[in-house]
Amino acid sequence: MHMRLGEALRVTLRGSSHGPFVGALVEGMPAGLQVDEATVQAAMALRKTGGTYSSKRKEDDIVEWRTGVSNGRTTGEPIEVYIANSDARSSDYSFLPDHPRPGHQDMVMMKRTDGEADLRGGGTSSARMTAPLVAVAAVVGGWLKQHGVQVEAHLGAVGDVEAAPMSDCPPRWANETCQ
DSSP states (O other): OOOEEOSSSEEEEEEOTTSSEEEEEEEOOOTTOBOOHHHHHHHHHHHOOOSTTSOOOOOOOOEEEEESEETTEEOSSOEEEEEEOOOOOGGGGTTTTTSOOTTSSHHHHHHHTTTOOOOGGGGGGSGGGHHHHHHHHHHHHHHHHHTTOOOOOOOOEETTEEOOOOSSOOGGGOSSSOO
């Protein structure tokens, strides 16, 4: 089973929700791109949990660039992203694997791994695995912007619950939802 995304820019996820860390290996990033720590940490802050219905887990999400970044710039070598896990509560998942959770990947992962999957906190299918993706995206976003690529999204509603309207919409988004 692979946890790899991309071709020209390849991101391989590493670690797990309740292991010592989550991280990524990024290959294909050109040398000389600025890695603005403030931008990266601001992006990490946006993915933190904290709402009424979200995980009670509180992680610092301090991003370490173990290789591929020097003096705030990419070196052209593979980039290793490391984010320590400090608030995993494995005992919260003591009912697994005997009682798989509906709507989660528990049964699928048990089948796929012949019963060997580490399901604590969702294991490798946990939302925690998005942390290194957010860190990488914060760097890649600047690179894409230099090439005129802008990535944007807005969720207007889920069922009967509507999001607040956007006040600053890109011109090409003009429609009845976003004007």
